[in-house]
Each structure stands twice: as structure tokens, then as C-alpha cells.
Amino acid sequence: MIKILMVCGAGLGSSFAMEMAVESVVKEIGLDASLDHTDISSASGVQADIVIAANNFEDQVKRYGMNSHLIFLNNLIDKKEIKEKLVPVLEENNYI
Secondary structure (H helix, E strand, O other), X not given: OEEEEEEXXXXXXXXXXXXXXXXXXXXXXXXXXXXXXXXXXXXXXXXXXEEEEEHHHHHHHHHOOOOOEEEEEOOOOOHHHHHHHHHHHHHHOOOO
16 A cells, blocks of 8 residues: 655644645545655654655755655645646556
């Protein structure tokens, strides 16, 4: 099962809202995935196949050198944007 981790500054509001939006997209495309959310400083200690965060956290996420596919969003709850960025990553890595 693929693991997708949503990351924000405090690991509470933004990442949880993002997780709910990603969950909706995952259900729509019929993907069996484990979803979780956390704060930026804890993210490097969590093993995930895909990490999703806001564009403003791109430098910080990349600095942690996470061995995951990284997706950065302009709008954390925009299901259209999530789908447009998530599906190609899933297809490229044979998750779907």
C-alpha cells in the first residue's frame, strides 16, 4: 500500500485539511493508500512514498533530503490541482 504524507508548519490545520482533500481524490481514482499528516520538522522521520506540502515549504522539505516523491501545491485543498499533480506521479511510479 502506498503511503502519502501531508506536511505543514505545525502539523495540525493545514496538513489535516490537505489530507482530507487528498483522501477525496484518492477515493475518486480508486487508489488504496495510507494517508497521514505531520509537521515539517517531524516529516523526515516518517517513511512515505509521496510527500505533499504547500509551495512555501518547498525549500524546507527538500533540505531534509526525504527519499520520497515530492508534490508542492499552490492551494492545499484544491482537489483539481491535487489530482493534476498526484496522478502523474502515481502513473510514473506504477502505483496506478
